[in-house]
């Protein structure tokens with residue numbers, strides 16, 4: 001359903017943040033990307049829905065290359081891709097319900113979106129989604145009054161409002177305590193297993209990757225150094241993924 005081929009990205013024209021990155025994400029699976037800080041995990045995730053423009057490669061989402069789409073086509077494709085962020089990206093003064101409703105803005109005309117005109121069926125669905133993530137009683141609370149774990153669950157409900165085929169999560173638990181981490185990861189796992197939604201997650205916590213992932217991709221220095229089922233993620237493999245790159249290896253990546 002998602003295949004990334006030979007993706008390359010340089011932010012400043014010389015240093016390559018990604019070099020020839022290829023991998024696939026299967027339907028209904030949790031795929032976790034791990035790797036040291038600065039390895040390129042966020043760059044990969046943001047390239048998939050073209051929040052940043054990569055330099056080379058293919059991003060096949062349901063066999064269509066995201067890189068070749070015009071603005072309207074890209075907006076349409078993005079409406080099937082949910083995003084979950086470390087800092088939640090909610091509108092804090094608005095209620096949980098209003099934030100979830102924002103998930104369907106991508107399907108509305110500019111005018112309806114500007115005036116936040118939602119159908120009753122959409123409001124009902126947003127309430128149901130808040131119940132699904134365990135926040136039925138918080139629908140009318142301003143998001144600024146919610147805990148981090150609750151905010152992330154609002155973010156998940158907002159993504160679900162898009163009826164996504166895939167949810168991209170950039171360090172979704174980085175700001176959460178262990179209890180909230182479990183709630184959020186259980187929820188993401190459940191969406192893959194029971195709703196058939198593909199979930200692609202950038203994580204720093206190897207133990208969480210081992211617990212929740214079907215498939216792990218290891219990135220080091222802008223390159224894929226591990227791509228296998230979770231059972232193959234041995235301690236040796238983890239050490240290799242997190243190894244420091246030597247200056248000669250880095251110079252390979254720096255070449256133009």
Ligand SMILES: Nc1ncnc2c1ncn2[C@@H]1O[C@H](COP(=O)(O)OP(=O)(O)OP(=O)(O)O)[C@@H](O)[C@H]1O
Pocket residue numbers: 011012017035036037038039040041042043044
């Ligand atoms: N906007 C930018 N301008 C210039 N360089 C950037 C930009 N964003 C990222 N980079 C560089 O690209 C490389 C990959 O960054 P990226 O944020 O994708 O890594 P990451 O693996 O997600 O790191 P972290 O785990 O710390 O979030 C790093 O060397 C980073 O400094």
